[in-house]
Amino acid sequence: MIEIKHLxxxxxxxxxxxxxxxxxxxxxxxxxxxxSGSGKTVLIKNIVGLFEPDRGEILYDGRDFVKMTKREKVLIRREMGMIFQSAALFDSMSVLENVMFPLDMFSDKNEADRIRRAKFCLERVNLAGAEEKFPGEISGGMQKRVAIARAIALNPKYLFCDEPNSGLDPKTSLVIDDLIHSITEEYKMTTIINTHDMNSVMGIGENIIYICEGLKEWQGNKDQIMTSTNERLNSFIFASDLFRKVKEANS
Amino acid sequence: MFIVKFLSAFGSYLMLMGRTFSIPERWRMFLKQYIKELTQLGVDSIGIVLLISFFIGAVICIQIKLNIASPWMPNFTTGYTTREIMVLEFSSSIMCLILSGKVGSNIASEIGTMRVTQQIDALEIMGVNSASFLILPKIVGLMTMIPCLVVFSMAAGFVGAYASALVGIVSVDDLTIGLQHDFRQWFIWMSMIKSFVFAFIIASVSSFYGYTVEGGSFDVGKASTDAVVRSSMLILFADIFLTPLLS
Incomplete structure (x- = not known):
């Protein structure tokens, strides 16, 4: 569990x-x-430590990340996995080398075991057979799946995704959402997804926080969002005709 | 304003170097990166070093024979001067200036692209010291390879001088006597020591400009140019101090 207090x-x-x-x-x-510009990327970057908050607490299972020493931060980061908006794969490495990278850096397993684990992670994201390809040779959706495989290689306790569906078609977005959701349940991870994709909100939104102009405006789940009376939230969620019609049909 | 900006950049550079010179988390990964850098920064530069040095060696020889040598000077002057120019300045300082263009822009753009595509952030999130992981192998790799490239450059320059002798501009015997006349081994060492310092300047300054890029591809291009300009200036500046110090 991750808790944010007065950030x-x-x-x-x-x-x-x-x-x-x-x-x-x-x-x-x-x-x-x-x-866009509401502060959600800044929030996630504060949570993972890429930005230093001015004040407030970020508690990882009760451990205050802000007050940790550099060494403690390095150690807790090994419990984190992150999927970036751009996938952020190392383009000089093959798909297999990308997934093996955290294992090579931090695992004491022998090479055969590391390769086995990386291949297992790639199979988990349905990318068996793409091991030798380079990031530039695969599609955006595949890159995101490689990023997921890399993020889960070390069995993280916390998974962060910064707009994982950005630049993907709706069908591929659903695949990525389902993958993140099933992995979260399977490994009992604390997953935080930064998104403005309404399909994700309606599909996998078990706990949703709406940020508006740097303030937490609303918190709930995907069912509560349909019946919310918060005007700012409604103007954001039901901005498109499609979602307005869904709401009308529901009500 | 300029002083504040300079001091701020210098402070950031020192802090980055502080992070860079830390013990690698995994020696296995460091060695892998180190070997990659030896190839990318050093071995891949051998061709251009040999090509430029060959022609410069030949041209120096021709220039001295046709424009400077006179009946009042000994016949070995052409070979002697060619050797001194190649050994003392060209193969170390000028070759490093050329390499700062090739290698420096390569380093700055590679690290800069990693920065703007969030690959460096990905390393940091994993708990990897990105500065040490990315920059240290480049510095050590270039400092290993550049002294070797300097020796190759000297050899290629002499081959170029002999090539000009073969077309009849200078006699092979005079050139050989000149190249051997009053040879001091220390000059070779001096050249290698200078290049060792220049290699550090090229790798560290270019890495700094790449690592601190903010923005997009335009900024990566600007950082790459800045890296080449600043490292070239620092090489010239260091040369002024090192030459009297080592002579």
Whole structure:
């Protein structure tokens, strides 16, 4: 479980996050949603330690990440996996080498075991047979799946996804969502997904936090979102005709 | 304003070097990266070093014979001057300036692209010291290879000088006597020591500019140019200090 308490972050005189409080539960897909520029990427970057918050607490199963020493942060980062918006695969390495990278760096297993584990992770994301390909030779959806395989190679306790569906077609997005959701349940991970894809919200949103202008505006799940009376949330969620019609049909 | 900017950049450079020079987390991975850098930065530069040095050696020889040598000078002057220019300055300083263009831009653009495509963030999230993992093998690799390239450059320059002798501009005997006249081994060492320092400048400064890129492809291109310009300036500056110090 990850808990955020009174988190603030500003860049020069612009306050991007204002008193964010949230709980991200274990074994659930926790979604952070909000418009572009609302502060959700800044929030996730604070949580993983790519940005330093101005004040507030980030608790990983009770351990305050902000107050940790550099060494402690390095150790806790080995319990994290992250899928970036751009997949962020190492383009000089093959698919297998990408997935093996965290194992090569931190695992004490022998090479045969490391290869076996990497191949297992690739099979888990339905990419068996693509081991020798390079990131530039595979599609965007496949790159995201390789990123998922790399993120789960060390059996992380915490999984972070920054807009995992960005640039993907709706069908491939569903595949990625299902994959993240099933992996979260299977490995009992605390998963935080940063998204503004409404299909993801309706499909896998077990715990949703809506951020608006740096403030936590709303928290609930995918069923509650349909009946919410929060005006700002509704104007964001039901901005498209399709979702307006879904809401009308539901009501 | 300029001083503040300079000091701020210098401070960031020192902090980055502080992170870079830490014990590798996995020696196995460091060696893998080190061997890759030896090939990418060193072995892949052998061709251009040999080509440029061959022609410069030949041209120096021709220039001295046709434009400087006179009946008042001994016949070995052409070979002697060619050797001194190649050994003392061209193969170390000028060759490193050329390599700062090739290798420096390569390093800055590679690391810069990794920065803007979040590959460095991915390393950090995994708990990897990205500075040490990416930069240390490049610095050590280039410092290993550049002294070797300097020796290759000297040899190629002399071959170029002999090539000009073969077309009849200077006699082979005079050239051989000149190349051997008053030879001091220390000059070779001096050249290698200088190149060793220049290699550190090229790799560390270029890595710094690549690592600190913010933005997109335009910024990577700018960082690559800045890396070449700044490392070239620092090489020239270091040359001024090292030459009297080592002579």
């Amino acid at each position: 603030y972050k500003s860049f020069e005189d612009k306050e991007v996050l204002k008193d964010i409080n949230a709980v991200f539960e274990e074994g659930k897909t926790n979604l952070i949603i909000g418009q």
